[in-house]
Amino acid sequence: MLFLCKFLYRNLKGYRLLAVLAMLMTCAQVSSDLLATIPLKFIVSKISNPRSDPSCTFPFLDSLLTVFDTPVLDPSLRPIHRDQPLRQPPLASCPAISSGMNSVIHPRLTHHSVSGVIVFSLLMLAVFGLLNALLIYTELFLSTFIAQHLSARLREQLFDQLQRLSMDWHDGQKKGDLVQRVTVNIADIEKLVSDGLIDLLAGILTLAGVVVIMLFISSGYTLLSLAIAPLLFLIVFSYTGGIKAAAKKKAKAAGKIADVATEDLQALTVVKAFTLEKRKNLRFRNHVGTYREIGLHAGRLQAQFTPLVSFLGVLGTIIVLGIGGYVAAGKGVKFGLVAIGASTIDIGTLVLFLTYLKMLYQPMRDLSKLTTLASNATSGAERIQEVLDRAPEAAETSVPYEGPHKLKGDISFENVVFGYLKDQPVLKGITLHIPAGRRVALVGSSGSGKTTLAKLIPRFYEIQQGSLKIDDVEVGMYPLLVLRQNISLVLQDSVLFEGTVRENIEMGRSGATLEEIIEAAKKANIHETIMRLPDGYETIVREQGNNFSAGQRQRLAIARAILRDAPILLLDEPTANLDAEAEAAVMHALNTLVVGRTVLTISHRLSTLGRVDEILVMQHGQIVEQGTFKQLQRKKGVFASLLEEQNRYALDRAEDETGITSQRLCFSCLRKEDFVKATAPLTFGGIFRQVYAASHRKDQFA
Numbered sequence: 001m002l003f004l005c006k007f008l009y010r011n012l013k014g015y016r017l018l019a020v021l022a023m024l025m026t027c028a029q030v031s032s033d034l035l036a037t038i039p040l041k042f043i044v045s046k047i048s049n050p051r052s053d054p055s056c057t058f059p060f061l062d063s064l065l066t067v068f069d070t071p072v073l074d075p076s077l078r079p080i081h082r083d084q085p086l087r088q089p090p091l092a093s094c095p096a097i098s099s100g101m102n103s104v105i106h107p108r109l110t111h112h113s114v115s116g117v118i119v120f121s122l123l124m125l126a127v128f129g130l131l132n133a134l135l136i137y138t139e140l141f142l143s144t145f146i147a148q149h150l151s152a153r154l155r156e157q158l159f160d161q162l163q164r165l166s167m168d169w170h171d172g173q174k175k176g177d178l179v180q181r182v183t184v185n186i187a188d189i190e191k192l193v194s195d196g197l198i199d200l201l202a203g204i205l206t207l208a209g210v211v212v213i214m215l216f217i218s219s220g221y222t223l224l225s226l227a228i229a230p231l232l233f234l235i236v237f238s239y240t241g242g243i244k245a246a247a248k249k250k251a252k253a254a255g256k257i258a259d260v261a262t263e264d265l266q267a268l269t270v271v272k273a274f275t276l277e278k279r280k281n282l283r284f285r286n287h288v289g290t291y292r293e294i295g296l297h298a299g300r301l302q303a304q305f306t307p308l309v310s311f312l313g314v315l316g317t318i319i320v321l322g323i324g325g326y327v328a329a330g331k332g333v334k335f336g337l338v339a340i341g342a343s344t345i346d347i348g349t350l351v352l353f354l355t356y357l358k359m360l361y362q363p364m365r366d367l368s369k370l371t372t373l374a375s376n377a378t379s380g381a382e383r384i385q386e387v388l389d390r391a392p393e394a395a396e397t398s399v400p401y402e403g404p405h406k407l408k409g410d411i412s413f414e415n416v417v418f419g420y421l422k423d424q425p426v427l428k429g430i431t432l433h434i435p436a437g438r439r440v441a442l443v444g445s446s447g448s449g450k451t452t453l454a455k456l457i458p459r460f461y462e463i464q465q466g467s468l469k470i471d472d473v474e475v476g477m478y479p480l481l482v483l484r485q486n487i488s489l490v491l492q493d494s495v496l497f498e499g500t501v502r503e504n505i506e507m508g509r510s511g512a513t514l515e516e517i518i519e520a521a522k523k524a525n526i527h528e529t530i531m532r533l534p535d536g537y538e539t540i541v542r543e544q545g546n547n548f549s550a551g552q553r554q555r556l557a558i559a560r561a562i563l564r565d566a567p568i569l570l571l572d573e574p575t576a577n578l579d580a581e582a583e584a585a586v587m588h589a590l591n592t593l594v595v596g597r598t599v600l601t602i603s604h605r606l607s608t609l610g611r612v613d614e615i616l617v618m619q620h621g622q623i624v625e626q627g628t629f630k631q632l633q634r635k636k637g638v639f640a641s642l643l644e645e646q647n648r649y650a651l652d653r654a655e656d657e658t659g660i661t662s663q664r665l666c667f668s669c670l671r672k673e674d675f676v677k678a679t680a681p682l683t684f685g686g687i688f689r690q691v692y693a694a695s696h697r698k699d700q701f702a
């Protein structure tokens with residue numbers, strides 16, 4: 001609870017005064033609510049006993065009530081003759097009140113008319129009702145205003161922080177869980193501020209106010225009326241604990257459902273392809289089942305709690321009615337030390353106590369809901385603070401950067417060691433120099449650390465040992481913005497964002513003109529495809545670019561990279577997901593992109609490396625070979641065996657499989673006419689051998 005208070009205090013900066021104002025409004029509203037019930041007593045008491053006057057309990061009302069003693073309201077006050085003064089209601093002594101013997105010995109005298117008191121009380125009711133309505137409006141508006149601003153601020157802060165946190169941290173998180181924090185957890189805090197806090201404060205004030213006023217009117221009657229309060233408190237607290245624990249478990253189970261649903265829906269293609277629907281349904285059903293059980297338990301507790309409190313309320317009513325009625329009927333009551341004299345309570349007081357009792361039980365009944373709200377908000381605040389407290393990714397250097405904003409692109413690794421987990425290095429001492437403008441290919445078996453090496457250049461992860469420099473300056477010395485603006489990335493599966501095609505390309509360089517965007521698209525070999533779309537460059541891209549083929553997505557990403565015009569280009573298997581035809585188109589686009597840049601291209605398929613100056617071969621986190629295609633082939637080392645293995649595999653497959661497969665493979669390397677000419681007299685195995693040999697023309701690597 002203390003944590004929640006501190007959290008709210010910290011995050012309400014700028015709105016604290018408004019929060020205090022909302023609290024003051026709540027105090028005023030509760031007071032007016034409590035006072036609004038008193039005129040009820042006035043009317044009932046005055047009607048049942050004309051001597052029982054509001055000024056008996058509240059002497060300061062005497063002069064105010066005199067204004068209402070007019071013949072307009074009470075014709076009996078009209079003088080018999082015009083020139084005579086107005087008649088006064090007859091003087092009478094106030095009834096005795098239970099709190100003092102003095103009222104019995106020296107009763108107060110009063111003289112107000114019944115109609116006057118009724119009209120006065122009705123007016124008071126109207127005034128308090130109006131005031132109440134105004135205060136409720138202000139307090140609700142203020143609390144909603146504060147809650148909305150708080151949740152907007154928290155969401156923006158959290159989202160910003162999530163984008164800044166390191167890939168290291170993100171690797172260990174579930175996306176569904178993070179989305180839950182941004183949406184549900186913040187909504188919980190918002191709900192507490194907009195509904196809960198005001199209700200809680202109002203509840204506490206009502207409890208205190210009711211007890212004070214009841215004690216003021218009749219202390220003995222109050223003590224007896226509240227006889228069941230300890231039992232009520234006991235029940236409230238024991239149930240509240242259970243309901244709170246159940247709410248916590250329920251929130252956790254809901255998070256799990258969100259996780260599983262997000263994961264499965266993201267992988268829907270795989271689910272359908274492997275016909276995993278039943279299995280996934282079963283898993284999902286298990287989580288839903290857990291949630292249902294916890295929800296039922298929480299519901300059961302709530303279902304028991306509400307009628308229990310209601311029944312205790314009825315017991316309280318029986319006590320108030322019983323004692324009140326007995327005393328009002330002219331009999332005295334004595335319970336232990338508490339004694340109430342005969343007729344010291346009238347019908348009006350009885351009605352007032354009944355009304356107050358109702359007001360007393362409502363906050364108690366709400367207490368369990370409020371603690372659930374508070375507990376949800378607390379766990380939400382903890383989960384949000386946990387993210388906010390994380391140090392952002394690679395810390396920005398404190399040394400002011402005064403170097404150029406456009407880098408040349410000379411990259412050097414010196415004995416770089418890095419691992420995702422401590423003591424488990426993935427890169428085990430990489431030493432490597434890529435001069436500016438050089439095109440280097442990185443090959444090696446799966447898991448050897450190629451992608452990891454590439455990710456270190458834009459500082460997605462921090463190296464653990466050694467040094468990584470660009471243009472002879474440690475990467476850590478560049479502001480992240482400068483560093484990353486100088487690097488373009490094209491990955492295996494490029495992501496497009498919701499928005500138009502134009503906006504997606506423009507992300508490469510904010511503020512680029514349409515002409516520049518079209519120019520980039522033309523170079524990326526995608527302009528014509530875009531122009532064929534119904535809205536051209538203004539065509540809407542659906543979530544993650546689902547309305548584009550993988551090849552089109554890659555070419556759009558290449559257009560983005562061309563526009564970015566960064567000196568360093570990292571290509572991580574940009575054609576791995578494409579079929580042969582799309583691959584050819586993308587390779588064509590890439591040929592334009594790589595001109596004049598330092599290029600590090602990673603590829604499994606040695607046939608898709610394109611023209612490179614040098615090949616680096618990685619194995620188990622180390623660079624084991626380095627050289628031109630010819631040199632490496634001659635060396636008969638790792639690269640040569642990789643090449644041989646790929647050749648053998650491809651040939652075996654081509655011989656085994658249908659013609660469609662061989663055709664698919666050779667599209668990447670031959671023009672269609674050549675292909676048709678070459679294939680005419682051959683078997684499928686033979687076709688492939690010829691085509692494959694053509695695809696590995698040595699000049700590609702020379």
Ligand SMILES: Nc1ncnc2c1ncn2[C@@H]1O[C@H](COP(=O)(O)OP(=O)(O)OP(=O)(O)O)[C@@H](O)[C@H]1O
Nearest residue numbers: 171420421426445446447448449450451452453604
């Ligand atoms: N985010 C990560 N968290 C923990 N370990 C990782 C992470 N990414 C990769 N690894 C591990 O690091 C090693 C190298 O992975 P990396 O992705 O660099 O290999 P790769 O050479 O690019 O492989 P591939 O050719 O299959 O893409 C692997 O053993 C992998 O399990």
Ligand SMILES: [Mg+2]
Nearest residue numbers: 450451452572
């Ligand atoms: Mg990889």
